[in-house]
Amino acid sequence: SRKSPTREWSLHEFDMGRPLGKGKFGRVYMVRTKCEPRYILALKTLYKSEIIQSKVEKQIRREIEIQQNLRHPNVLRLYGYFHDEKRIFLMLEFAGKGELYKQLSKHGCFTEKRSARYIDQMADALIYLHGKHVIHRDIKPENLLLGINGELKIGDFGWSVHAPGNRRKTLCGTLDYLPPEMVEGKEHSEKVDYWALGVLTYEFLIGNPPFEDRSSVSNTYRRIAKVDLRFPSSMSSDVKDLIAKAWPTTLLPKLIADLLTSSYNMNPRNALHS
Numbered sequence: 718s719r720k721s722p723t724r725e726w727s728l729h730e731f732d733m734g735r736p737l738g739k740g741k742f743g744r745v746y747m748v749r750t751k752c753e754p755r756y757i758l759a760l761k762t763l764y765k766s767e768i769i770q771s772k773v774e775k776q777i778r779r780e781i782e783i784q785q786n787l788r789h790p791n792v793l794r795l796y797g798y799f800h801d802e803k804r805i806f807l808m809l810e811f812a813g814k815g816e817l818y819k820q821l822s823k824h825g826c827f828t829e830k831r832s833a834r835y836i837d838q839m840a841d842a843l844i845y846l847h848g849k850h851v852i853h854r855d856i857k858p859e860n861l862l863l864g865i866n867g868e869l870k871i872g873d874f875g876w877s878v879h880a881p882g883n884r885r886k887t888l889c890g891t892l893d894y895l896p897p898e899m900v901e902g903k904e905h906s907e908k909v910d911y912w913a914l915g916v917l918t919y920e921f922l923i924g925n926p927p928f929e930d931r932s933s934v935s936n937t938y939r940r941i942a943k944v945d946l947r948f949p950s951s952m953s954s955d956v957k958d959l960i961a962k963a964w965p966t967t968l969l970p971k972l973i974a975d976l977l978t979s980s981y982n983m984n985p986r987n988a989l990h991s
């Protein structure tokens with residue numbers, strides 16, 4: 718697409734709005750440009766000291782470089798960035814309905830219909846990203862946002878790479894979404910995002926990730942490596958069948974979403990008590 722000349726922005730060009738959330742390394746604020754045309758944005762503040770201390774400056778550069786070139790309705794836009802002596806500011810698309818994980822913890826779990834809608838949009842986003850050989854590598858509810866019409870947007874490309882990648886995921890954070898090849902530090906491909914899509918499908922429907930072991934990290938590792946998958950009785954047989962088939966996730970993500978949608982359509986009564 719035509720390269721829009723990225724102009725230099727600075728903090729004084731924005732009216733600061735309410736804080737939207739606090740992620741790792743800094744806060745996110747709703748802001749608006751002071752001059753016409755008035756843009757509403759989400760401004761993520763990152764402290765340079767923390768970035769240097771955690772040795773993630775390369776990842777931030779990569780995130781900016783990768784995400785600035787992405788244009789997809791289910792991928793949160795990164796319009797640009799600027800910095801002052803202490804901080805780096807990411808100029809992000811404002812997601813009107815906020816963070817998906819807050820919806821998930823509020824509802825406990827999602828219906829099959831809602832899960833199918835989200836997984837379908839995730840599948841579209843992954844097909845787009847993988848088409849550009851971008852692996853997100855950190856797909857989990859905390860990195861998903863909702864637009865003003867409830868559409869899903871993948872955010873936070875801080876762990877994304879151009880395929881194939883083999884950087885060990887050392888920064889702390891949940892392992893629940895990592896596939897065997899990543900927990901074993903092997904080379905990995907776009908398939909890691911499909912694995913995470915399967916974990917996400919399970920978590921949307923059940924309310925917690927499949928290999929979670931709150932008591933110990935090593936148990937989670939073991940359960941992932943063994944693909945020790947257990948289905949609660951509440952899960953409908955269609956969904957069990959779908960998820961079991963999706964492991965290992967050789968299935969195209971679209972197929973996962975279609976199967977989920979069709980299973981919902983085929984057995985609407987199942988969807989009621991899932």
Ligand SMILES: Nc1ncnc(NCCc2cnc(NC(=O)Nc3cccc(C(F)(F)F)c3)s2)c1Br
Pocket residue numbers: 737738740741742745759761763773776777780793807809810811812813814815816862872873874875876
């Ligand atoms: N309603 C809303 N509308 C829009 N956005 C909202 N929240 C921000 C979501 C994000 C999108 N992109 C992000 N990127 C990073 O955080 N990157 C980042 C930061 C530190 C370290 C690293 C790393 F390099 F260490 F990985 C990478 S956060 C909200 Br709430």
